Amino acid sequence: QVQLVESGGGLVQAGGSLRLSCTASGVLVRIANMGWYRQAPGKQRELVATIILGGRTNYADSVKGRFTISRDSAKNTVFLQMNSLKPEDTGVYYCNVGTPYNYWGQGTQVSVSS
DSSP states (O other), rough: OOEEEOOEEEEEEETTOEEEEEEEESSSOOOOOEEEEEETTTTOOOOOEEEEETOOOOEOOGGTTTTTEEEEGHHHHHHHHOOOOOGOEEEEEEEEOOOTTTEOOOOEEEEEEE
16 A cells, blocks of 8 residues: 655745655655645645656746755655745645656645745
């Protein structure tokens, strides 16, 4: 059974930083891509950042230059360093284990006050 455990969310003032982490446990081999998505109240879930096995990353335009995604493939763990946070970054952040799987974490709340 696969489990994704997320941590690192919380409440922070605008301009602050948070670091999210997500570890996937279970029988998982060669996860091609991992990523973070978020969902703000009343909005659809959107991509924040993804990272593939070779290390190539992809970011939403709204977070480029502020967020950094990284992974420890040996530990099936993905991180999201979030700097210069803005109130519009508020939402529930979900970890995703992608190809060849499609697993989601339970979500962790990030709240940024102005």
